Amino acid sequence: MRSKIFQVLSLALFCAPNALGALIQKQGLVLPSSAAGHREVVKSIFNDSYEAYRKFAFGHDDLSPLSQSFSDGRNGWGASIVDAMSTMNFFDEALNFSQNINFTQSQTPDTVSIFESTIRYVGGLLSAYELSGKKHAILVEKAKELADRLSLGWSQGNVVPFGYVDFSANSPTIATSNIAEAGSLTLEWSRLSIYTGNDTYRKLTEDSVRLMASNPAPLPSLPAQGIDPSSGDPVGGYVTWGGGSDSYFEYLIKYARLTNTNDNTFTNTWLTAVDSSIKTLLKASDFDDNRQIRFVGSHLACFYAGNWLMGGKLTNNATIVNIALTLNDACWNTYAGDATGIGPEGFAFISSEGNFTGGSAPTADDLAFYAKHGYYITSSDYILRPEVLESNFYAWRATGNTEYLDRAASAVSSFQRFLQTPTGYAGINDVNNVNTTKIDDIESFWFAEVLKYLYLTFDDPNHISLDGFVFNTEAHPFIAPPAKSSYGTGIITTSSLQPFVVQSGALPAVSPDSHLSKLL
Secondary structure, rough: OOOOOOOOOOOOOOOOOOOOOOOOOOOOOOOOOOOOHHHHHHHHHHHHHHHHHHHHHHHHHHHEEOOOOEEEOOOOOOOHHHHHHOOOOHHHHHHHHOOOOOOOOOOOOOOEEEHHHHHHHHHHHHHHHHOOOOOOOOHHHHHHHHHHHHHHHHOOOOOOOOOOOEEEOOOOOOOOOOOOHHEEEEEEEEHHHHHHHHHHHHHHHHHHHHHHHOOOEEEEEEEOOOOEEEOOOEEEEEEEOOOOHHHHHHHHHHHHHHHOOOOOOHHHHHHHHHHHHHHHHHOEEEEEOOOOOOOEOHHHHHHHHHHHHHHHOOOOOOOHHHHHHHHHHHHHHHHHOOOOOOOOOOOOOHHHHHHHOOOOOOOHHHHHHHHHHHOOEEEOOOOOOHHHHHHHHHHHHOOOOHHHHHHHHHHHHHHHHHHHEEEEEEEEEEOOOOOOOOOOOOOHHHHHHHHHHHHHHOOOOOOOOOOOOEOOOOOOEEEEEOOOOOOOOOOOOOOOOOOOOOOOOOOOOOOOOOOHHOOO
């Protein structure tokens, strides 16, 4: 029988006070005995992949596993090394490499993405600094070296940064951007301010988010995806939780939790965005320029289940938590329904309100697939993305339901069967074809996100607890200060939002058993 889990009716976010408190993780989680074996398999996948990278691509950004070569899509600074630092057991080697990177100039002719460089390099370096006991100040120095160059994105007197910087010309690329690129910098740059004593980094990125949150929006707190940094004005009217918008929403609640700010702007904006989404978009996914719903979803957007679980727990809102678990089921359904057991890049739905996707109408084969599975595939590739497994990790830690461990184990088995090559692991072109061809690229998030989330799913739940750490969008954990026991009543409307305030406090010291640098 086909699933209808994405066809949820609109509803308001009203719920009575409950006993969730400010804790995200279910207390007293106990792993079954089978978890240790699955954890070792994930460790083996990481080691096989990284050893292949070391042999054929060390110092470059990505391994090309099929051709046993490499590519440099992240300016040639060794993205896979820096991005994997908070996961790997090659920490000393990575530290030695990282301290010699010249971040003042791109190693390729490309311009430099402020967003991608922040989440992978700045985030990776600062997380590794924390997780290794704050013993290697060079990691902060290198993060600062890069951020100082990235700050050229604000050099035109603009509040919202331009998306790209030309290091050779010392100037930003003047072009429109999107809210994800401009609004997903606060975690990393605020942490850099703490360790450098220079509050400018925090202020630049925080002010950008404040401006976007205050802009007029097509739906309450759901801004248009496009943004013009020159003016700070929105561009177009396309609304989505998918790529190009995703981590703007993700960072609203995460920044509030990581900083313990007394400013309710970030949590209130997140809560209103969730409220608007449930009332207007939950039956589907996106809202286009013509105010027409697009019945689409994506692997990228599936992060929202974990993000809503986190925020729902923190704000004592059982409605958000329950819907998040339903969204998580829906995203997992795209794994369970495909021939390989791995989810596609893009998918779509049909409901009583239509089947508009912004593209071609579903074919007869699409309709047959939908009748069986409750979705149909619009983009069949899998490029080693983490989001479904990320949310599955949050669901396990938040509920203790071992079904989520079974799902993670199923994904690991599918990875071994369909992604493995003689030289590490590779993406695939068609998740619904057991004889699919593979993609000759391993982006750094395979190391930073996919394998970290899988490993932690099967690891001691007190190791990198969701109550002690906040993950950036590249899965780099930052140490969070203690949270207070309650985050409000859980009664949420767009006109009456409860405060999200925690007690201020110094960052706790890192104990040796929490070092992710020794995770694998």
